[in-house]
Amino acid sequence: MARNKRCKPLLNHVCPICCILPPHMNDQIVLNGDSTQKEWALQSIRASEQFRERRTIVGALNLNAAFNLATVGEKRRTIFDASTGTDLPGKRVRGEGDPPTGDVMVDEAYDGSGATYDFFYDIFERNSIDGLGMRLDSTVxxxxxxxxxxxxGSQMVYGDGDGELFNRFTISIDIIGHELTHGVTQHEAGLVYKGQPGALNESMSDVFGSLIKQRTLNQTAEEADWLIGAGLLTDKVDGTALRSMKAPGTAYDDKVLGKDPQPADMSKIYTGKADNEGVHINSGIPNRAFYLAASEMGGYAWEKAGKIWYIALCDRLRSQSNFKRAANLTVTIAGELYGPDSAEKKAVEKAWKTVGVV
Amino acid sequence: MRVTFERSGGFAGLIVTTSVDTATLPATETEHLQQLVQSANFFGLPAEIPAAAQPDRFQYEITVEDGNQHHTVRVGEASVPESLRPLLNWCMEKARGS
Incomplete structure (x- = not known):
């Protein structure tokens, strides 16, 4: 779905899904959706109506002042508990500055969203998901x-897991970073969630999710495990994580879950219809390209490779961009940042070549 | 009657599939499954039910073959009609058990 730039400054504060769903679809959901969908849709309609109302009132006023936005660099986290129901957001259980609750999911969601906020702010001077201080709401x-x-579209949601195959979904900080990065992508490149653009969307979430974990652990590219969802699978499962950016296709091989289906290069790209045409499957290809580029450059992966990918996400990629476009853009950005003959540019070029995209 | 079910996507990106032929089911279960298909108005559902673009949600594909009727429905988790949910839950239970 094409990104609606006009909606950008408001989406984050008052308009949870209005930019994702066209208004007629919201109306449709109110008529036909289940209770949760209806609530979202109603909330969305109410919010956009409220906004239109307010917009006429606030006129040329500064948007930040109009919406009482937080000071730059200040996080606003709220954790809600759905109590095993499906109504969102659920009961408010922890707000910004409140002490730990003792509920491990509540506290992990709080700490993980904090680490994610700090990562984007400290490294890229980005003020929250939308760059405008958006609240970080999570439901556990x-x-x-x-x-x-x-x-x-407006908040993170985490399940408890079944306990047999999956542990709680807040267990790994890269999952929290992954979900929040979906919010960043929604506000920036707006990559459609299907096919190659969808796999790039997924890959961006894995890349920044992994970088947030690496920074929290103070690991260089060489020291990092490059795993997504380590600790999420129970000890009954033969597997270390859900995805491996370093070696896609090797994260698990289990009698119940099957084998990790991710391709490590273009020769094995998935072309079926499942999973929105393989968004969680083919993300292995750009994931490995990032790992290869970052490893070749050495040091902390967020410093150079992360910066190149972040600029691509915010300024260059478009909603329909494919792998080849992402490859060309990241090579160009590396050249702009570090020079046309730089080792960094060569590292990015080599990475995309290794995975067969260029 | 034959029901083929696939759940894909989700953060984990796992593909869960199952296929059930009523010829292999006890009569009471066959009757229950037929009720689920009927109350979902399955053969009257569109082939694609558009989903809100919510990353990491599940995607379902379900096919029912019954006599000369044959229909496939693809639907995202965020757009599952209430009437279809019991059938999806039943299939998911079967997929977990098999």
Whole structure:
């Protein structure tokens, strides 16, 4: 879906999904959706109406002042508990500055979203998901034995896991970083969630999720495990994580879960329809390109490779960009930042060549 | 009647599949499954139910073959009609058990 730039400054504060769903679809959901969908849709309609109202009032006033935005560099985290139900956001259980609750999911969601905010602010001077100080809302204990975490367009949602195959979805900080980066992508490149642009969207979430973990652990590219979701699989499962950026396709091989389906290069790209045409499958290709480029450059991966990818995400990639476009753009950016004959530019070029994209 | 089910996507990106032929089910279960298909108005559902663009949500594909009727529905987790949910839950239970 094309990104609606006009919506950009407001989406984050008052308009949870209005930029994702066209208004007629919201109306449709109010008529036909389940209770949760109806609530979201209603909230969205109310919010956009409220905004239109306010916009006429605030006129030329500074948007930040109009929406009482937080001071730059100040996080605003709120954790909600869905108590195994599906109504969002659920009951408020911890706000910014509140002490730990003792509920491990609540506290992990709080700490993980804090680490994510700090990463984007300290490294890229980005003030939250939208760059305008957006609140960081998370709901934990969503649904019963829910084996998933997702970004619904305005907040993060985490399931408890079934306990048999999956532990709680807040267990790994890169999952939290992954979900929040979906929010960043939504506000920046707006990569559609299907096919190659969708796999790039997924890959951006894995890249920055992993970088947030690496920074928290103070690891260089060489020291990092480059795993996504380490600790998420229970000890009953034969596997170390859900994805490996370093060696896609090797994260697990289990009798119940099957084998990690990620391709490590273009020769094995998935062309089926499942998973929105393989967004979580083909992300292995750009994931490995990032790992290869970062490893070749050495040092902390967020310093150079991370910067190149961040600029691509915010300024160059478009909603329909494919792998080849991402490859060309990141090579160009590396040349601009470090010079046309730089080792950094060569590292990015070599990485995309190794995975067969260029 | 034959029901083929696939759940893909989610943060984990796992593909979970199952296929159930009523010829292999006890009569009571066959009857229950037929009710689920009927109350979902399955053959009247569109082939694609557009989903809100919510990253990491599940995607479902379900096919029912019954006599000369044959229909496939693809739907995102955020757009599952209430009437279809019990059938999806039943299939997911089967997929977990098999």
């Amino acid at each position: 204990h969503f649904d019963q034995k829910y084996d998933n975490a997702f970004w619904n």
